[in-house]
Amino acid sequence: MQTNEGTTAASEGRELLTFTLGSEEYGIDILKVQEIRGYDAVTTIANAPDFIKGVINLRGIIVPIVDLRIKFHLGKVEYDQFTVVIILNIAHRVVGIVVDGVSDVITLAADQLKPAPEFSSTLGTQYITGLGTIDDRMIIVVDIERLMTSSDMELVEAIAA
Amino acid sequence: MSIDMSQFYQVFFEESAEHLANMESLLLALDLDAPDPDQLNAIFRAAHSIKGGSGTFGFTDMTEVTHVLETLLDRIRKNEIAITSEMVDAFLLAGDVLRGLLEAHQNGSLADEAASLAIREKLQKLTAASIGAGNTKPSDVPAPTSKEPEVPAAANGQYVYQIRFVKNRTNFKKKEQLDNLLQALRDIGTISNQKIESNSVSLTLISSTSEEDLREAFMFFIKPEQLTLTVQDNPSVTNKSKTDDELGYGFFVDPENLKSDVENAQGYGFFVELENQPQPAASGQILQPEEIPQRRATDKAPTAATVAAETSIRVSVEKVDQMINLVGELVITQAMLAETVSGMDQVLYERLINGLAQLDRNTRDLQESVMSVRMMPINFVFSRFPRVVRDLASKLEKKVQLKTVGEGTELDKGLIEKISDPLTHLVRNSLDHGIELPEERIAKGKDPQGTITLRAAHQGGNIVIEVEDDGAGLNREKILAKAREKGIPFNDNISDADVWLMIFAPGFSTAEIVTDVSGRGVGMDVVKRNIDSIAGRVEITSRPGQGCTVTIRLPLTLAILDGLSIAVGEQTYIVPLSFISESLQPGATDIKNVSGQGQVVLVRGEYVPMIALHQVFNIKPKVTRPEEGILVLLEAEGKKVALFVDELVGQHQVVIKSLETNYRKVAGMSGATIMGDGRVAMIMDVPALVKLAQQ
Structure with a gap:
């Protein structure tokens, strides 16, 4: 089903939610986004890695929050009323990510997406679907599902264990 | 117009399973010397309902078994024959076969034809045997409704029957079937003038069996209309029976005849109970008035069951x-x-x-x-044990009675399902290893009949289930010897309680002989693991020569927990109340350092290891000196530990939420909950913390 969505989206161009981390702009599949909310009280998890901020109560569901800024050493890590959490719905899980800011929803046509060159980036190239260009902006398109379920994120038991 | 019956299958499966369970428990509760007619009727009704249901849904194999079962039950119910323990065994077996068939239908797998055939034969034999015996007892078979004169019983109680029946491909597919029938006839009387032709069989039978019984014996093989049966010395009755057969139905609704209704164009192929049964006149006629309403009542039984069903609903x-x-x-x-x-x-x-x-x-x-x-009463689990104990006891040649106490104690359905296997194992174990053989018990001056007691009760926020036997008890020396053999390390002055817990080690069995019941040493560890998985605890107490008690403590439910909230720094944690023995504020002198590493606290003359929560969880506390904070004394798995926290916040009932749904398992935490202010609080995994303290 997901591949179907992918192909239809690719032919008509895919909708991406873009956010900023430091000076870079990232795009993720908008269908994976459940909602966007402010950052509020997080309950820390003992002995968890520092980028896992803890868990929040999202209308009765316990949702872990990952700060991508800490994970990828990008941007200024501070929490105020402008801090944004993107709640993602991936692999039947609900996970929140903290980013510097949400900028836009864009549609990227297939020809606007270029394969990512082989370089060592903070975000492993295996998680990057490609680079998109809109006007003179460059957007790094991330396979967010793959990233969040990877063992690096320490979010999922099976891989982490 | 066709209705999709399959949508009702599930209901039938569930209901039949219930009927079977009901039947089994009734059978086991039955007093063979003085069977309660109500119970017999209830057993009959259960069998009847299954038969009706399976007939409706076209599960003929089940119908056939229940039919035979019902025939015998009906006779017992009507006091024609006395119930014997052999019959109860056969009934229980029939129940098992039916359960097997039911499962086969449910899963679409292949049914065990051989077993169902075997039980049918067994029941038929019992019925046939009882038919012979039945006549010697006063019979209260429904009396004639017409004023036909009674046939005088022959002086020697024998009748001469002229029997002729149709033989064709459909009713006697195999030659053996005919042989079986003839054999059955031979069992009840003497056959003469036997003539087997290509499409019919005729013979003369001299027997003491009543005509009704004889017809029923034929029921298994042929349809009523294919049978001509005459009593030689009373031709007038023959005419009468013919007319009634043509009418197709009579006054008595006979459940045995459900089978023929498929063929019978007039719907119910009830045929008339023949009027010329030998009737030991006096008793039969007195009983007649009550007998009719009684039969009617049973026929209405399915309706009554429907009414009862409407007071409850099935919800997923x-x-x-x-x-x-x-x-x-x-x-x-x-x-x-x-x-x-x-x-x-x-x-x-x-x-x-x-x-x-x-x-x-x-x-x-x-x-x-x-x-x-x-919540469900624990009886759902307990009710299966009378059967387990009965079967096992007879297999092991032991005399055991089972007592259950507190069957009404309610606990969570999820727990009920998970506790049933461990309990079965414990009961089997008690029976096999605990209870001694009768001779041995007599030699020890005990009642030759052993007792296993299952007890359930609420105790605080827990459910306590006990399996107690009055057998030999556990043998400390034997267990220790086995532990040595298995290479399990232990201290020489190990406490009894710890010794008993050793039997839960994997592969541990001190049984001298491995039986097919138990003794392989797989089991007790499974019991322990199963109970652990539902947050339960096991304790064993044993008195040598007097018996052994296994106590299982379970939380009432897995969804809600009574907890004490504690604060450390900015964080709030929930400690399950069931683990807390007390909270105290220590004096500065009560805290001692042990070899510069861990700390212990003196609580009423006992040194208890202390854990500072802020150190374990790496959080910044408000207080760092134990005498300024609070110590919560925790007890898990028989070990004590003092938890040093900033302060106690309050007691709550919290809804347990899994961390694993969206995250993963967190060491030291058993879950999370949402507090009154909407924040998430972690629930501490106390046994894990205690283990941590030991390292």
């Missing part, structure tokens, strides 16, 4: 769980509102505050009643 567990979750949310929302209001002016917002107080009560009541939906 998911729906109930969803409801529980939603109510949990409601409770949290309510608590959030209550907290918001607590800061408001009492006078200004009086009505709002009052309204919220009422909401508080209502939500609590709602929560309680919703939780109770999931």
